[in-house]
Each structure stands twice: as C-alpha cells, then as structure tokens.
Amino acid sequence: MMGQDIPVVEGRAIVRDYHVPGSIFARGRDVRALKGIDFRVDKGKTLAIVGESGSGKSTLARIIALIDAPTGGELRIAGEAVDIHRRRPGPALRSKVQMVFQNPYGSLNPRQKVGDVLMEPLVINTSIPATERRDRAEAMLKKVGLQPEHFNRYPHMFSGGQRQRIAIARALMLNPSLLVLDEPVSALDLSVQAQVLNLLADLQDEFELTYVFVSHDLSVVRYIADDVMVISKGEAVEQGSREALFANPQHPYTQSLFAATPVTDVEAIRTRVARRKAARAAVAG
Amino acid sequence: MALLNIRNLTVKFATATGSFTAVDGIDVHVDRGEVLAIVGESGSGKSVSMLAVMGLLPDTATITADEMTYDGRDISKLSKAERRRLIGREITMIFQEPIASLNPSFTVGFQIEEVLRLNLGLGRKEAHARALELFRAVGIPEPEVKIRAYPHQLSGGQCQRVMIAIAIASNPRLLIADEPTTALDVTIQKQILDLLMKLQEDYGMALILITHDMGVVAETADRVVVQYKGKKMEEAEVLNLFEAPQHPYTRALLSALPEHATGDRLPTVSDFFQQAGA
Structure with missing residues (x-):
C-alpha cells in the first residue's frame, strides 16, 4: 500500500558535473561528482546516505534540498518534476524541502537574534502577520527543547547542541514534508549527539517528516535510518533496507567501511588486550 | 616506574570575567610502553592538561601541580634550554588538524628535515636519507615524490602520516596524540590508529591518546582516564571500563553510543546524572 503512494522525493539518474577551470599549465576539465544516482524516499521514512569525504554525498544532499541543480537526470518532489535551473523554486516548493547543515557554528548568522533566525523563512515565503510569526517561533523553540525566553538571544550564547536545535527549528518553521540533514550530529559531543538524535526521532513521529540523512558514521545510520545508500566516488555502490545492509553488506566498499568502524564490543576488547599481553610477554621472554 | 607522573594538576585561565578552572586537580601517570587514553567531551580539559605538560599554553594560564615529573625529572623546574631538549625529542605531540599543523609555505620534506637537522644535528644529506626512511616507516606511498610535495598536495591522512613521521623522528x-583521527574518514582513521599502535609496539614508546571517541579507546588503549568538566571521573583498565564502568558519567557515555541503543531512544548523560542524584 505504502509502495503505491507517491514518494516524497525521488531521483532518477541524477548526474552532477563540476567544471575545474584551466590555467596556463593545464586545460580545464569536467569532474563528474555524481554518476547517475537513483533513489526514492516514502513519507515518514529516513534514507541515510553514507560515504567518505569526496564521495559526492553532500553534493547529492544539496541537489535534493534544491540548492544546486543537477547536470542531468530528474528530481521529483511529491511526484512533480523539479528543475531549479529552469525555474527558481517558489515559496510553495521551498516550504516542502528544508535543510539542516553540519556545522551549527557556521550556519547561523552571528548578528541575527534566534527569534529572527526562526521568523525569516516566514517573512520570505509567507504573508503571516508579525504577531503570529512570533507566536509560531516561540512555539517552535519549545518543540525543539529550548525556552521562549531564548527568542532574543544571539547564537554565540548557545552551546553546539542548542545551536543545532535552533537550526532544526528554523528548518521546521515552514512545515516542510522533507528535511535534508547533512551530517547534523557529527560536530557534536557524544552525549549531545544522543539528545539531538532523540529530538529528530520525536519530531519525525510528530510531524510525519521524511528525512534524507547524510552521514559518515555507520553507528548513527544504524540508529536512525530505514533505508541506506552507500555512495563512493559518485556512484551508489549499495542500496537497501537498514536490516539487510547491516546484516549482510554486499559491496566490497561497504564491507571495508564496516571493517574500519571501531568495535566497542567487550569480547573484541578482551581479544585485543590478550593479544597485546602475549606480544609483550614474547618480547620480554 | 611511571614515565610521566602528574599529581594534582590545576590549570586556571584568567578571563575578562574572572578566573576559569579548566583542569581541576587531575592525576595522570603513564608507564613506559603503555597506551593511555584520556577521554572526555569538549570542555573536559583533556587537551589542556597535556598542553600544560608540553608548555604550549598561553601566558593567561596558571599551572599548579604537586608533582610534574618526566623520568624522575621535575618538568616545571627545567630551564628553557633543558625543556627544549626534552620537548620535541623525548616527548612529542601530534594534533587534530594535520593539514593545519604543517606550514603551507614549505614542502613536507623541508619540514621533517628541519626537525632532523635542528633536533638531532644531522647534516643535509643524512637528514634527507633519514626523512625518506621515516616516510617509508609511516607508510607514505612514493616517498621520493611525496617528500617534495607541499601540504595542500597531500590528503588529510597523508598529512597526518607526515606529522607522525616528524613526531617519531627523534x-x-x-608520544602525545591529541584527537589524531577526528578530522579523518573512518577507513583512514583505522589506518592511522593501526600505524600508531604498530609504531608504539616497534619503538616501545608510551602513547597518550586524547580522544572523545569511545570506539578509538576500545581499539587502542591499555588504560583509560575519563574526564568531565576538568575533573577525573574514573580511571580503569580498558576491559574493566567497558565491562563494568563504575562512574555514572562513564556509563552514560557508553550507553549514548548509538550502537548500544536498545530501545527507540538513546539514553543521554542527563538521564544518568538524574538517576545518580548528582
């Protein structure tokens, strides 16, 4: 039944080229950052995009968030083909898709009060009167676990985790159906990361949000994702449900990612400690 | 006997709003050939205590300690010349941002040879030969080519290998490694950690690894110190720490790992402090 519904976002053979300009020594050339990516995300689900730096995962996130245009292929939001190259997205489309960036220290304007940060999307995209904008912003602050009195403070007065809450609140002001999150917890401490992941899970339930979650951290992906896409050098090397992918990774690249992820399992530590003891005894003896 | 022994270290910073205590009465010791991990989140003072040992803190910092000895010698009483002989030769350090740690205006070869000439008194040719040898030891591909490269021409992982080569040159x-893999991809992190552990075993160095990542701790440490807000919460052998963490904060850190999630929600640190009534 769900499968017959129109997906919230769908990509078909998405391609993105970047032009590297030439110099007196070298000719300009095109770099293909994305080599034809297909995906779909249904309502209320989370697609995690996993890859290392340079894999193209952030390029893909920016295309889905309607910030950059793909060079080729088709992006459909709620069943409608979108080409921001031909037509700038209007308020209706902008309200559907919002983005949260990795670094909450860089993504908030230091000269803008938190209240203004939250109200700005409403000012630009809607004709909601000022008093209601304020009410909505204060309500949203509470939703993300902050206080209404934080309305008049500046971003530097908040910790990293609180700032990421502000960035999430800003993204939710227009009631989007799709949230693109580009490494939203990788700049945060472990305990704060847990709080923000919990918040994202709560908000997803409450607003039936669809997430595209970009991450390099497999343990975070395992916690939050429904479906996973592993991307390497611009190609989706493996795609599937979280259960299938974590139980039985097929592609060598996925397997190498798993092999490199540190294991915090007690048995693994026991083996390592024993091996080190043995090696030392051999040296001493 | 402990190689480095610090008792009751306190570091205070003079700020515009008064004095701020970054490290509050910390004891740290590391034995020869031992791997000690200092774990904590940002603001726990885990880097500051080691920067104090290295003498890398700014003048606004006030450092007091009951004892601060390296190999039985009191570090705080050393003259500047004696300190220079110690720091950078017997005790070396690598940092989080490998690309930022290197000077962008000079080739990596120049930078490692400079260390070899100044610290070990090698001649130009000897330094060059030794630099190539070190590049091979840390697994830099095509060392003859890479030695002429500038930092921006190398990847983050390669720059960190260069930093490690410089650090082990003497x-x-x-070796104090301050978040050596935090800026790197997970596959590169694995390679760098494996390299550090191999060098540590080959050279018999002691290694202090400062990190916020429990995964890194699990893969490397012999012994672990957990720090929070400038205080030591817990100290244990690595196996004991993961098997039976004593302090509520350690338990909180371990269960906040997403791979340890049992239900729908991740436990957070404040949940644990509420339980403990702290």
Whole structure:
C-alpha cells in the first residue's frame, strides 16, 4: 500500500558535473561528482546516505534540498518534476524541502537574534502577520527543547547542541514534508549527539517528516535510518533496507567501511588486550 | 616506574570575567610502553592538561601541580634550554588538524628535515636519507615524490602520516596524540590508529591518546582516564571500563553510543546524572 503512494522525493539518474577551470599549465576539465544516482524516499521514512569525504554525498544532499541543480537526470518532489535551473523554486516548493547543515557554528548568522533566525523563512515565503510569526517561533523553540525566553538571544550564547536545535527549528518553521540533514550530529559531543538524535526521532513521529540523512558514521545510520545508500566516488555502490545492509553488506566498499568502524564490543576488547599481553610477554621472554 | 607522573594538576585561565578552572586537580601517570587514553567531551580539559605538560599554553594560564615529573625529572623546574631538549625529542605531540599543523609555505620534506637537522644535528644529506626512511616507516606511498610535495598536495591522512613521521623522528619515549583521527574518514582513521599502535609496539614508546571517541579507546588503549568538566571521573583498565564502568558519567557515555541503543531512544548523560542524584 505504502509502495503505491507517491514518494516524497525521488531521483532518477541524477548526474552532477563540476567544471575545474584551466590555467596556463593545464586545460580545464569536467569532474563528474555524481554518476547517475537513483533513489526514492516514502513519507515518514529516513534514507541515510553514507560515504567518505569526496564521495559526492553532500553534493547529492544539496541537489535534493534544491540548492544546486543537477547536470542531468530528474528530481521529483511529491511526484512533480523539479528543475531549479529552469525555474527558481517558489515559496510553495521551498516550504516542502528544508535543510539542516553540519556545522551549527557556521550556519547561523552571528548578528541575527534566534527569534529572527526562526521568523525569516516566514517573512520570505509567507504573508503571516508579525504577531503570529512570533507566536509560531516561540512555539517552535519549545518543540525543539529550548525556552521562549531564548527568542532574543544571539547564537554565540548557545552551546553546539542548542545551536543545532535552533537550526532544526528554523528548518521546521515552514512545515516542510522533507528535511535534508547533512551530517547534523557529527560536530557534536557524544552525549549531545544522543539528545539531538532523540529530538529528530520525536519530531519525525510528530510531524510525519521524511528525512534524507547524510552521514559518515555507520553507528548513527544504524540508529536512525530505514533505508541506506552507500555512495563512493559518485556512484551508489549499495542500496537497501537498514536490516539487510547491516546484516549482510554486499559491496566490497561497504564491507571495508564496516571493517574500519571501531568495535566497542567487550569480547573484541578482551581479544585485543590478550593479544597485546602475549606480544609483550614474547618480547620480554 | 611511571614515565610521566602528574599529581594534582590545576590549570586556571584568567578571563575578562574572572578566573576559569579548566583542569581541576587531575592525576595522570603513564608507564613506559603503555597506551593511555584520556577521554572526555569538549570542555573536559583533556587537551589542556597535556598542553600544560608540553608548555604550549598561553601566558593567561596558571599551572599548579604537586608533582610534574618526566623520568624522575621535575618538568616545571627545567630551564628553557633543558625543556627544549626534552620537548620535541623525548616527548612529542601530534594534533587534530594535520593539514593545519604543517606550514603551507614549505614542502613536507623541508619540514621533517628541519626537525632532523635542528633536533638531532644531522647534516643535509643524512637528514634527507633519514626523512625518506621515516616516510617509508609511516607508510607514505612514493616517498621520493611525496617528500617534495607541499601540504595542500597531500590528503588529510597523508598529512597526518607526515606529522607522525616528524613526531617519531627523534625516537621519542612518549608520544602525545591529541584527537589524531577526528578530522579523518573512518577507513583512514583505522589506518592511522593501526600505524600508531604498530609504531608504539616497534619503538616501545608510551602513547597518550586524547580522544572523545569511545570506539578509538576500545581499539587502542591499555588504560583509560575519563574526564568531565576538568575533573577525573574514573580511571580503569580498558576491559574493566567497558565491562563494568563504575562512574555514572562513564556509563552514560557508553550507553549514548548509538550502537548500544536498545530501545527507540538513546539514553543521554542527563538521564544518568538524574538517576545518580548528582
């Protein structure tokens, strides 16, 4: 039944080229950052995009968030083909898709009060009167676990985790159906990361949000994702449900990612400690 | 006997709004050939205590300690010349941002040879030969080519290998690594950690690894110190720490790992402090 519904976002053979300009020594050339990516995300689900730096995962996130245009292929939001190259997205489309960036220290304007940060999307995209904008912003602050009195403070007065809450609140002001999150917890401490992941899970339930979650951290992906896409050098090397992918990774690249992820399992530590003891005894003896 | 022994270290910073205590009465010791991990989140003072040992803190910092000895010698009483002989030769350090740690205006070869000439008194040719040898030891591909490269021409992982090569150039007895893999991809992190552990075993150095990542701790440490807000919460052998964490904060850190999630929600640190009534 769900499968017959129109997906919230769908990509078909998405391609993105970047032009590297030439110099007196070298000719300009095109770099293909994305080599034809297909995906779909249904309502209320989370697609995690996993890859290392340079894999193209952030390029893909920016295309889905309607910030950059793909060079080729088709992006459909709620069943409608979108080409921001031909037509700038209007308020209706902008309200559907919002983005949260990795670094909450860089993504908030230091000269803008938190209240203004939250109200700005409403000012630009809607004709909601000022008093209601304020009410909505204060309500949203509470939703993300902050206080209404934080309305008049500046971003530097908040910790990293609180700032990421502000960035999430800003993204939710227009009631989007799709949230693109580009490494939203990788700049945060472990305990704060847990709080923000919990918040994202709560908000997803409450607003039936669809997430595209970009991450390099497999343990975070395992916690939050429904479906996973592993991307390497611009190609989706493996795609599937979280259960299938974590139980039985097929592609060598996925397997190498798993092999490199540190294991915090007690048995693994026991083996390592024993091996080190043995090696030392051999040296001493 | 402990190689480095610090008792009751306190570091205070003079700020515009008064004095701020970054490290509050910390004891740290590391034995020869031992791997000690200092774990904590940002603001726990885990880097500051080691920067104090290295003498890398700014003048606004006030450092007091009951004891601060390296190999039985009091570090705080050393003259500047004696300190220079110790720091950078017997005790060396690598940092989080490998690309930022290197000077962008000079080739990596120049930078490692400079260390070899100034610290070990090698001649130009000897330094060059030794630099190539070190590049091979840390697994830099095509060392003859890479030695002429500038930092921006290398990847983050390669720059960190160069930093490690510089740090081990003088056969140090203690290497302090401050978040050495935090800026790197997970596959590169694995390679760098494996390299550090191999060098640590080959050279018999002691290694102090400062990190916020429990995964890194699990893969490397012999012994672990957990720090929070400038205080030591817990100290244990690595197996004991993961098997039976004593302090509520350690338990909180371990269960906040997403791979340890049992239900729908991740437990957070404040949940644990509420339980403990702290």
